[in-house]
Amino acid sequence: MTQTLPTVDRLPGIWPAMLTPLRADGAIDHERFVRHGLALLASGCGGLTPFGTTGEGPSFSVAERIAAVDALVAGGIPAERLLVSTSACALTDLIALTEHATRIGAWGTMLMPPFFFKGMSDAGVVSVYEQVIAAARAVHAGLDAPQPLRLMLYHIPQVAGIGLTHGVIRELLARHADIVVGVKDSQCQLAHSLSLLEAFAPQLMVHVGNEPDLPELGRRGSTGAVSGLANFIPRTVHRLVSQPDAPGTPGDLAHVQALLGALGGYALVPAFKGILALRDNDLGWLPVRAPLQALTPDDLPGLQATLAAAGHPQRPD
Template identity: 50%
Template sequence: MTSTTTPTVPFSGIWPALLTPLDAQHNIDIPAMARHALALLARGCTGITPFGTTGEGPSFTVEERIRAIDGLVTAGVPAERILVSTSCAALPDVVILTRHALQIGAHGCLMLPPFFLKGVPDQGVIDSFRWVIDTVNDARLRIYLYHIPQVSGVALSHHVIDTLKKLYPSTIVGIKDSGCQREPSVATAQAFMPGVMVYVGNEPDLQTMGRLGSQGAVSGVANITPQLVQRLVRDFDQAGAEADQARVLQFLKILGGYGLTSAFKGMMARLTGEPGWMRVRPPLVQLSDAEYQRLCAELEVFKLDPKKD
């Protein structure tokens, strides 16, 4: 299958899958979230992606998410540099969040298929996206399809992607591929790029996907090492790229010893000196004291360099 639609490259570079800091009551700490977002933009990120998987998106209500996005904009994060994850299990909630993203002038919307019911046929996935797009009914809408079946339980097949792109050629502009399996990611890129840009969600694939023409990434790792990820997107075949790729793999090996979001937040606590970053909303569990100390020791060995990483 080869896309014959007009090429569309809505963004390039790094859009970190933004972490969501919490206060002592486990509500969103909007000032801390804004500081983190602005710091990432200052370190060269093109934009940010709040309330995805790394950002614990499904753990927050529609109202909480709207308040936080408004808070980011009020704090100085340009709306056009926000790719809002509007994913929810209930389609009317997706519509509310999507309309809000359009209202503030966000860059676009990252959208999962409905993810509670499993085993739904392709037609059900197609119908769900159609329901949202037709209900929102706004020519400004730009959707990045979010493929993470190991978490959502609902895959985006080539048939789904192809059908939606043909039905909504100016709305479906990209795919965040976080399936974490290189062969299917390569097959998707070969099938749909350049008409639908495939953005890397699995950092070990940055070089491979860059060579196929991928021009960006929505990356959880970029919360901590934005420059490192950026180099692998921009300079995937330049001198030093192999060393950068090895460093990413070393970093991921550290993360693999813990719950992913809890580990990222532990790293933020260590790097910022703000213990509140440790908090996660249930059902996630924050690092124990012993885990945190072990993580800090591993970071010392890694020798994280904020000027280079």
């Protein structure tokens, strides 16, 4: 029997893991950031996720991230349509970012375990989440008419070097079922995502970061995703999860698989920014924060040829 996710507090629709545009001096380009966010919402996205992995989140300071999120809200993006990634190494940074997102009324926060020290015990990981949640609860208690307090766990061990065990998830659910609403599984292994479903649905919503897995999750009740590809093909990504058995789904899936396969020779964040630079004819999208290395204007013809070979330009989203 196919098991479905809970009917309450599902992530509604596609929430692009926003790329973070930078100015020539390396600072975050707030104007371009807001413009990108508004365009994504206008395309039908349920909300936005700033400062995840695709957004180079851990490469920016707490002050930079808070200022940029404030710029999104000041620029007309409702706070309740933001799922703010608050991942960082230092506990005090995690708390500051999560408190800020709570204070402005964000839909929720998304948090991976602190990732500098490896081999941490489940008890150590749970302790970090406990302290962040306690701080968020304290801020939330002092707000007038607040948004529900929501935390999405973030599992991406191949990048972070540390993941979330079933034991950690089970313990956090036992203690904070009113707050821990989901897990974003970006391990990019369908079997692992299905194991999370088997272990925790319907109490916990499970969303995958690997877009080719979206149809299977959609069949099992997933209603949305936090997606890097949604920066430029949000409608395609949404159809994969919302219409998993529609006649056009095999074509959409083939497009996504071909695109990801074609980009296999690139670092994904610089490549994604290159795609936006080509789409918008805007070289201002190219800069990335070190240690990532940006594509140069001379790299763009090769990227364009790679995309053409994958059929991407012929499929406007």
